Amino acid sequence: MAISTDEVRHVARLARLALSDGELATLGGQLGQILDYVKQLDRLDTAGVLPTSHAVETGTPFREDVAVPFPDREALLANAPDREGDAFRVPRVIED
Amino acid sequence: MSTIPVHEWTLREAADRIRSGGVSSRELTEAILGRIAAINPKINAWVTVIPEKAMAQAAVFDEMQARGESAGPLHGVPVGLKDIFCTKGIKTTCGSRILHNFVPPYDAAVTERVLCAGAVLLGKQNMDEFAMGSSTETSFFGNTLNPWDPSRIPGGSSGGTAAAVASAMCFAAMGTDTGGSIRQPASLCGVVGLKPTYGRVSRYGMIAFASSLDQGGPVTRTVADAALMLGIVAGHDRRDSTSLDLPVPDYDAALGRDVKGLRVGLPKEYFEGEGLDPQVRAAVDRALAALVAAGAEAVEVSLPHTEYALSTYYLIAPAEASSNLARYDGVRYGHRAEGTSGLIEMMSKTRAEGFGPEVKRRIMIGTYALSAGYYEAFYGKAQKVRTLIRRDFDAAFQKADVLLTPTAPTPAFRIGEKTDDPLTMYLSDIYTIPCNLAGIPGISVPCGMSSEGLPIGAQLLANHFREETLLTAAGAIERAIPLPRVAPFKG
Amino acid sequence: MDFEAVIGLEVHAQLSTESKIFCACSSKFGATPNANACPVCTGMPGVLPVLNRRVVEFAIRAAVATGCTVQRRSVFARKNYFYPDLPKAYQISQYELPIALGGHLDIEAGGVSKRVGITRIHMEEDAGKLIHGGSSAGSQGSLADLNRCSVPLIEIVSEPDMRTAEEASDYLRRLRDILVYLEVCDGNMEEGSFRCDANVSVRPRGQEKLGTRAELKNMNSFRNVEKAIEHEIRRQVELIEDGGTVVQETRLWDADRNETRSMRGKEEAHDYRYFPDPDLLPLVIADAWIDELRQTIPELPVPKSARFTERYGLTIYDASLLASVRALADFFEGAVAAFGKNPKTTANECIQWKDAILANAVSVETIGQVVEDRETGLISATAGKTLIEQSIATGKAVRVLREELGLTQMSDTGELEAVVAAVIAANPKEVEIYKGGKEGLLSFFVGQVMKETKGKANPKIVSEVCRKLLG
């Protein structure tokens, strides 16, 4: 299954990965190879088979609606590559 | 006193000796830190070692001991954690550049439980980047070497963990297993690795690769040590919605149980493949013989969808990963690319620089498999096949109490041998992957050595919640096949 | 050509819980940046979501109240996209299997009743806030405040059943009234706890096939929703009449310029890659829980208003006005039960003092006693108004104020007869004219009595007494 460079580029964009042309080519090839391999699943008739999201499926548990503040705001911000006061700073959105 | 060196003690021996006053936590910790200083530069099993913190903690435990207090079953014993478990105030990298400087403000549930049991944390162990790999060659911090033969890989992704335990750089450690990442390196390093039932061990604070498959578990040098560690880390955690709200059995009690009458299933599909090394096959046969000699009964079972497990896994795991790893965007923590203009470029360059090739490959597969127009054909299909694979196991466990298989098709391969071909690399997890898809527990226990002196492991699989059966059967194999517990690595 | 508009609404209602949907942070509005944040809602590595029970409870209540069928099994899904206000780079929402399906809401616009279908209700988490350019001098960029991340929302999606802006705004008002009634949402549009997006298309009347729709966003008041939809309908009709075609796009309402603007070019092609969230198991809801919650649903505005007209004889207008706000309706009924012999007067007072009542500035006693005293003739309508005003200002009880301010009317017939007799005696000429048939002069006598009593006499009783004594 050949994946076009445009398609690889589109997927890279969706995944927010700035790939070089070399990476796009290599990954495109490998992606095609892996997709070819997994296409073997088409041999299986899965009509009427329910999907499994979890092997052990029970109902999701709840927590009670009680507010418990996280005690250390500074620790949440301490890893920030850039911040201003108590907010995370990011570059402006530039349309392209 | 023991004639074997301190670092070669089992976890239980170490804990017992501290408890009885034969050795102090500081003495033990110092000895192991010395071992790490001597060996780790050649093995690269650790990303971070915290000698000062470890010694300070050991001193606290010694003071407690002097007051007649015990912190728990691991009181004062030095252990390690795969660098995927968040540790409050201690760098947690997940083997990635994108988290090379990340210091979590919280502990993982596993971290908490190990520390609450009285363990001294030595540091964080190397791993494939985001646990994606089978050789620990994808780590941003360099590959880990197999202590039995440094020209070979230790397996992965918990390669640092298995290598550290095998080379006696800790008494036990916790790894994670998404498609075999505990069992395969345990097999390749000659140690015991146990992947519990999905949900048995809390995933809170364990950095996610594929959420529906990830599970933490112990890597130890004996089955009894694995039981001890499992008893400590297992149990319900309200912070993890997929955590099982079930009582934790007494795993120690399972150790002494008889295997008489135990039905050992041999899934025929696991022995048919051309990739199975004859030496591995022979070693697994010896493990079977040992079980049968002890009174177990061998039965043939079939897991007909085995050949589809790899494809299923390589759609589901990357799909979940592509979403789980989207949070690494350079906004709140971790690496951020310099000199970018605009938000989209900042995020895209950050991620391109921060992730290695294997991670990018899987993000690309996963993003593709979930994207509009392809979901049903790929991800949706894989989820349905996952149901078929799960049903195979349900049927097999009607006939057998435990399944016996090879853990990995071959002993440890050479460094660089499979790095060029992702699909070949993926095939080294062929026997371990179905277990994760079905959510059942599995263990790898040493069962032989290759002619080249490389360890070989046998894998045992049991039905959901049946870790006890695994411990019973693995214990019988361990008793019947005596093998060296520590790699003879001299450096 | 005659065009008809087709309108569907997507409402995001913030649920009035104490804590967020998947973590224990407070969901209150107005904290300093990142004060209501924790490792879970800031998407730190390895942390996991756990569902808030009350969020489900509120969603079920909203579903039951809008006639939806609550699904026994629903699934949380991840909606994947990158933005700095979305820390995990996915929003946990519900997609293929939402909590509720197939309800309706009855509206009435332009005097016509109609039923609007509700397609679905699902639960999801809110995103954070990005402050553009709001930072200090010299700094470039935007600031991310994640307090609002993971605040619980329900999204209520209507069928495209509305045809006019008026219908849309009526639907919206009624939906808000219900959610506020249920106490699941505070309904505040300005603060964003009740938000609405509108899908608008037009088609030639009689045509079945739907036209291409535009999605309108950024309307933060009922007025704006109505204006934006009207404007968009007009824009699309004019576009088609001019030979153009409508493109599917998102348009932002600009309230200052009174126009919608295309977001085209700023929005990239979305591919949200929804899939079931592996960190959460399916939400399984037992019938017993739904039944239990059904018991807690209060009487809703429409049936309540019908009951008010029937039981208290109120006009439809007054009844629906009172019934639209639960606190007001409860106040009204409380006042009637405790004091009112005249529900209509009580209703009028409640409507007149609505704002004060909802601000808790007026008690049931205040309104009730004023109505009662007016009934018994102790005070005049004017005095009643003064008393309520004074009671709000001073906090004193109305009956204390009535005495203090001397606003009690003379209603004692015997006492008044003496005054009337004196007035008759003093005005023989007018008596003669009155008796001659000019009955309009009655008001003259009443006026004289009021003057004598310095306005304290009860005018109704005075005129009765005058009529009697004048023969």
Ligand SMILES: [Mg+2]
């Ligand atoms: Mg929504």
Ligand SMILES: [Zn+2]
């Ligand atoms: Zn939070």
